[in-house]
Amino acid sequence: MSFKFQINTDIKFNRNKYLLAKADKYKPEIIHKTVFPKELVKLIKDKSQLDDVGIKKSNSIEQLTTMSFAKDDSFILDMGRHCVGKFQIHIEHVGSPMDAPLTLKIRFAEMPNEFKYNSDDYNGWLSKSWMQEELIHIDTLPVDLQLSRRYSFRYVEITVVDTSPKWSVQFSRPTVIAQSSVDKLKAIRPNFDDKELEQIYQVGLNTLHECMQDVFEDGPKRDRRLWLGDLRLQALANYTSFDNTNLVKRCLYLFAAMTAKDGRISANVFTNNEYIPDDTFMYDYGLFFISTLDDLLKHEFSQEILDDLYPIAKKQWEYDQKFITSEGKVILDEDYITFVDWSQDFDKTTSAQAITIYTLKQLINLAGLAKDSEKIRYQKQLEKLESYAKNKLFDKDKGFFISGPKKEINLASQAWMVLAHVLNDKENHLLMKKSKKELFPIKGIATPYMYHHVDQALFEAGLKDDAIKLMKEYWGKMISLGADTYWEAFEPEQPNFSPYGNAMVNSFCHAWSCTPVWLLHEYLN
Amino acid sequence: MSFKFQINTDIKFNRNKYLLAKADKYKPEIIHKTVFPKELVKLIKDKSQLDDVGIKKSNSIEQLTTMSFAKDDSFILDMGRHCVGKFQIHIEHVGSPMDAPLTLKIRFAEMPNEFKYNSDDYNGWLSKSWMQEELIHIDTLPVDLQLSRRYSFRYVEITVVDTSPKWSVQFSRPTVIAQSSVDKLKAIRPNFDDKELEQIYQVGLNTLHECMQDVFEDGPKRDRRLWLGDLRLQALANYTSFDNTNLVKRCLYLFAAMTAKDGRISANVFTNNEYIPDDTFMYDYGLFFISTLDDLLKHEFSQEILDDLYPIAKKQWEYDQKFITSEGKVILDEDYITFVDWSQDFDKTTSAQAITIYTLKQLINLAGLAKDSEKIRYQKQLEKLESYAKNKLFDKDKGFFISGPKKEINLASQAWMVLAHVLNDKENHLLMKKSKKELFPIKGIATPYMYHHVDQALFEAGLKDDAIKLMKEYWGKMISLGADTYWEAFEPEQPNFSPYGNAMVNSFCHAWSCTPVWLLHEYLN
The missing domain is CATH 1.50.10.10 (Glycosyltransferase)
Structure with missing residues (x-):
C-alpha cells in the first residue's frame, strides 16, 4: 500500500513502552542467503512482455570475467530470482595505470522495463529518491565494491560512465546477500x-x-x-x-x-x-x-x-x-x-x-x-x-x-x-x-x-x-x-x-x- | 601537468626496494585542519570574473540552520579559502516522518564558473570521472554525512534532488577537514x-x-x-x-x-x-x-x-x-x-x-x-x-x-x-x-x-x-x-x-x- 499524502504534523501520539518492548521481543532474526547471478542478459523488444521489454541471454556468467569494459559500456546481470538484499562485485583495472577515478552507474530493477526509463525524465508525485540507482566514483582499483544500501531487484545494470582512454575494467564475483525473515525452503507448498x-x-x-x-x-x-x-x-x-x-x-x-x-x-x-x-x-x-x-x-x-x-x-x-x-x-x-x-x-x-x-x-x-x-x-x-x-x-x-x-x-x-x-x-x-x-x-x-x-x-x-x-x-x-x-x-x-x-x-x-x-x-x- | 595520452603497456620497469624504502622513510605526516564555511553565496553574472560568473553573499552561515530545503532547493557554501580535504555536514528532517530516502547532489568547485556547467554535457578527452560531484541517497535521518573521498574546492553546492512532499531537510555544521603536508602558518612570508x-x-x-x-x-x-x-x-x-x-x-x-x-x-x-x-x-x-x-x-x-x-x-x-x-x-x-x-x-x-x-x-x-x-x-x-x-x-x-x-x-x-x-x-x-x-x-x-x-x-x-x-x-x-x-x-x-x-x-x-x-x-x- 502507498497512498496520496496526508500531512498532520500536529497529532499527538502515545508511546507505550510496555507494548514496544513486546514488539521488540518478537523482532525476527534476518536470514541471509548468498545469491549468484544466473547469466548476463540484454533487453529485447518483446510485445508479449510488460511494456514490450523482454530479456534474452547474452553471455554466461563465466564469460563476465573475460570481458573488459570501457567508457559507456554496460552489462545487465540477471540474478535469476527476485532478491531483497545487498550487492557486491569485484572490480579490477586492465591496461595502463589508473590515471583517473572509475565512475559507474548501477541500476537495480525488479522488471526489465524499468531499464527503459531515465530517472532524469521522472516528474511524478512520488519521491524521485526511490529510484534504485547509484552513481559511484572509485578512486583506487582493485576493489571489492560493497554497496551499503538494500535494494529490491532481479536485474542489475552496470554502466561504465568513464575510465580513461588508457585503461578499462573487468568485473568478477557479482553476488547478492539476499535477506528475509523467513526461509522459502520451509514454506508449505500444496x-x-x-x-x-x-x-x-x-x-x-x-x-x-x-x-x-x-x-x-x-x-x-x-x-x-x-x-x-x-x-x-x-x-x-x-x-x-x-x-x-x-x-x-x-x-x-x-x-x-x-x-x-x-x-x-x-x-x-x-x-x-x-x-x-x-x-x-x-x-x-x-x-x-x-x-x-x-x-x-x-x-x-x-x-x-x-x-x-x-x-x-x-x-x-x-x-x-x-x-x-x-x-x-x-x-x-x-x-x-x-x-x-x-x-x-x-x-x-x-x-x-x-x-x-x-x-x-x-x-x-x-x-x-x-x-x-x-x-x-x-x-x-x-x-x-x-x-x-x-x-x-x-x-x-x-x-x-x-x-x-x-x-x-x-x-x-x-x-x-x-x-x-x-x-x-x-x-x-x-x-x-x-x-x-x-x-x-x-x-x-x-x-x-x-x-x-x-x-x-x-x-x-x-x-x-x-x-x-x-x-x-x-x-x-x-x-x-x-x-x-x-x-x-x-x-x-x-x-x-x-x-x-x-x-x-x-x-x-x-x-x-x-x-x-x-x-x-x-x-x- | 597532464598531457595527452601515451599507452606503452609493454614497458618493463625496475622496482628497487632499497630506494622505495627510502621513499617511505620520507613519507610525510599529513596535517589536518578544520575549516568552517565563511558564508552562503549565490552566483551572479559578473563580467569582471572568469567566465562572467561571480559570487555574492546570500546568507550568513548562522542562518543556514534556520533554513529548510525541499525538492530542487539548493545552496552554495563558500569555505572562504581553497581546501583539499573531506567534507561533512549534519542533516535532519523536518515535517512528517521520512517516507522516502533523501537524495542529494553535491558538487565541489574551485572556481564559481564550474557550477555553470553540467557534467552530462561534458564530452572532452579527459575522463568524466574527474567531475567533483556525488549523487547520494540517504535512507535515514538525522545523519552526520561524511563523504569518504577527498575533494579540491572552495565552494560546495548542495542540491536536494528529492525528499517527499511531506518533509524537508535542514543542514548544519558543514565542515571541511582540510589536509596538507605543510603548515601555511609556518611558511616564510617576505x-x-x-x-x-x-x-x-x-x-x-x-x-x-x-x-x-x-x-x-x-x-x-x-x-x-x-x-x-x-x-x-x-x-x-x-x-x-x-x-x-x-x-x-x-x-x-x-x-x-x-x-x-x-x-x-x-x-x-x-x-x-x-x-x-x-x-x-x-x-x-x-x-x-x-x-x-x-x-x-x-x-x-x-x-x-x-x-x-x-x-x-x-x-x-x-x-x-x-x-x-x-x-x-x-x-x-x-x-x-x-x-x-x-x-x-x-x-x-x-x-x-x-x-x-x-x-x-x-x-x-x-x-x-x-x-x-x-x-x-x-x-x-x-x-x-x-x-x-x-x-x-x-x-x-x-x-x-x-x-x-x-x-x-x-x-x-x-x-x-x-x-x-x-x-x-x-x-x-x-x-x-x-x-x-x-x-x-x-x-x-x-x-x-x-x-x-x-x-x-x-x-x-x-x-x-x-x-x-x-x-x-x-x-x-x-x-x-x-x-x-x-x-x-x-x-x-x-x-x-x-x-x-x-x-x-x-x-x-x-x-x-x-x-x-x-x-x-x-x-x-
Whole structure:
C-alpha cells in the first residue's frame, strides 16, 4: 500500500513502552542467503512482455570475467530470482595505470522495463529518491565494491560512465546477500494438480517472502513500510505458508504501542530507523487492526496478546462511533478517508458500511474471548448496521447494493457486502453471479488489493470456478508478462500503465498482491 | 601537468626496494585542519570574473540552520579559502516522518564558473570521472554525512534532488577537514613593499600548500599525480617557503626506484594506492630528474642522496645519448617527445637543445660532487652542445635563436637558451629585450609552466621590471579574475577558454603555476 499524502504534523501520539518492548521481543532474526547471478542478459523488444521489454541471454556468467569494459559500456546481470538484499562485485583495472577515478552507474530493477526509463525524465508525485540507482566514483582499483544500501531487484545494470582512454575494467564475483525473515525452503507448498495455479501460488509465495523483513513491508523496493491493511492480508497468507506468527505479533504490537492520543491507529508505521507512527489515518485501515488481531487469535490463541491488544482494538472502535449514526449508517469523512481501493472514481459509502460490519463481527468475537460485557452493545449495533445495509442499501429491484447519494452500483460494494455476510449464502451467491454477469469484465481497478476482495467474494459466494478463472486472468496475466513477484498495481486493460508515470518507481513486488497464497489454501485445500 | 595520452603497456620497469624504502622513510605526516564555511553565496553574472560568473553573499552561515530545503532547493557554501580535504555536514528532517530516502547532489568547485556547467554535457578527452560531484541517497535521518573521498574546492553546492512532499531537510555544521603536508602558518612570508606582489606571492603559496600532500601532486582536484617537471618547480618554490626537503627527497626516490629497465625515468608516478610508474615518458621531464636532484643538493647537501640518486640521473643521461649527435645536435623523437609547453603549434627543437644544455650543466655539477671521472666527458659534450647552439641555432642577422627545419623564431627557444646561459649575460640581456620588443605580447601560450620560463628568462637577463610587469599581467590577472590558487591553464587572450571544453574538469589549483613564490625570492630578495 502507498497512498496520496496526508500531512498532520500536529497529532499527538502515545508511546507505550510496555507494548514496544513486546514488539521488540518478537523482532525476527534476518536470514541471509548468498545469491549468484544466473547469466548476463540484454533487453529485447518483446510485445508479449510488460511494456514490450523482454530479456534474452547474452553471455554466461563465466564469460563476465573475460570481458573488459570501457567508457559507456554496460552489462545487465540477471540474478535469476527476485532478491531483497545487498550487492557486491569485484572490480579490477586492465591496461595502463589508473590515471583517473572509475565512475559507474548501477541500476537495480525488479522488471526489465524499468531499464527503459531515465530517472532524469521522472516528474511524478512520488519521491524521485526511490529510484534504485547509484552513481559511484572509485578512486583506487582493485576493489571489492560493497554497496551499503538494500535494494529490491532481479536485474542489475552496470554502466561504465568513464575510465580513461588508457585503461578499462573487468568485473568478477557479482553476488547478492539476499535477506528475509523467513526461509522459502520451509514454506508449505500444496499440490493443486494444476500447473498454472501452482505457479500462481509460487509467485505469491515469492512476493510474501520478499516482503517479510524486520516487519511486514508493503514493498521492499519502495515505501518499505508496515501498512495495516496490507498486514491483514500478508498475515493471512503467512499463516498458510511460512506460519511465522511472531512477525504478525510484532507488527500488531507496533501499531498498538503508538496510537494517536484520541485512539486512532495509524495507517502505517515506519521502522527503518526508529519506530515512528505515520500521520496518515484511514477509517478502514484502522478497523483492520481488529480484523488482524482476530485472525491471529483464531489461528493461534494467546491470552497475553488478547489482554494487551483487545483494549487497543476496542478504543479504535469507540473512536469510530462518531461516523456511525444511531440508525446504523456509516458516514464517510473527508478527513478520515476510507481507502477500499486506489481508485477515486467510485463511491465508497457502501464499502465502508460493509467493512464496518465485517470488522464489528470480529470485534464481537474478540469481546467474547475477552469476556467483555460490551459484547451485547456491539451485537445490537451490528444488528442496526446490518439492518441499515439490507433495508437502505440493497436495491431489491436492481438486485445490487447501491452506494452514495447517486445510488451508484459498483463492484467494491457487492464484494465487501458478500465478505461481510450481510445477506445469506444463497443471496450472496446470486449477488456475485449477477455481479459477474453485469459488472464484469472488471474495469478501472488497478490494485491486486481490490481484485483480492472481489476474488474472495466469488469464492465466498460459492463461485469457485469463477474465482479461479479471475485469479488466472489477473495474477496469471502478471506472470505471463514476466512477473517473478506480484505488483503493487496492475490494470489488465492497460498493462503498461504506471501509476507514477515512470516504471522506475513502480513496486513490482508488493505485499498486498500475494494473496493467492491464502485464497488457494482457504478455498481449494 | 597532464598531457595527452601515451599507452606503452609493454614497458618493463625496475622496482628497487632499497630506494622505495627510502621513499617511505620520507613519507610525510599529513596535517589536518578544520575549516568552517565563511558564508552562503549565490552566483551572479559578473563580467569582471572568469567566465562572467561571480559570487555574492546570500546568507550568513548562522542562518543556514534556520533554513529548510525541499525538492530542487539548493545552496552554495563558500569555505572562504581553497581546501583539499573531506567534507561533512549534519542533516535532519523536518515535517512528517521520512517516507522516502533523501537524495542529494553535491558538487565541489574551485572556481564559481564550474557550477555553470553540467557534467552530462561534458564530452572532452579527459575522463568524466574527474567531475567533483556525488549523487547520494540517504535512507535515514538525522545523519552526520561524511563523504569518504577527498575533494579540491572552495565552494560546495548542495542540491536536494528529492525528499517527499511531506518533509524537508535542514543542514548544519558543514565542515571541511582540510589536509596538507605543510603548515601555511609556518611558511616564510617576505615583505616586498608592493601589495600586488604580496598577493601574487600569497596565492602562489596557497597553490603550493594545496599541492603538497603525500607527494607533490600536480593538481589536487584532477590528475593528483607526481609529475617530474612539475616537481622541479614545486621543489624550488618549497625551498624558499615551507622548506620541507623531505617531501622532495621522497619524490626523487619514488622516480629513482621505478625507472624503466632501459634507464628512462617516468614522466610521472602514481601514489594513490600502490606506487606505480606511469608508462608516459618525455625527454625534457626525464632530464629534470638531474635538475631537481642538483637543486636539492645545492639547497641541502646529502652524501647519501648523492650516492643513491646520482647513478639514476646518470643512467637517464646515458639513455639520452641516442638523441644527441656527435656534432652536439639534439634530435627530437616522436616516441619520446619534448614537452616544453602544451602547445603543439611551435617548433621545440631548439628548446630541447637548451634544456639539454641546462640539465647537462647540472649533471656536471653532480659529477663533480660524486667525483665521477665521466665529468670530463660531460664537459666536452657540453662544449659541443653549446657550440652547436651558438653556431647553428643562433641567427646573428635576426638576433634570435631559430628552431627546426623552417627556422622558426619562437619565444620558448629564446627563453630556454637564456636559462641555459648559452650566450653571455650581455647577449642574454639583448636577446630578451629583443624578444620583448618583437615577440611580445605573448600569444598562444596557455600554461603558467611556459610563462614561468619566460618570466625567469627576463629576470635572468636582468630585465627585472619587465619580469615583474609580466608576472602582474599574467598571475595578477588570474587573481583579478577570482583565483585563490593558480590555474593549470590560463591564456590571457581568451581567459574563459577551457582546454577540456568544460570548466568542471579544469584544475584551478595546479602546482606548476605556483612559481612566483620562487621567482620573487630568487630575484627580488
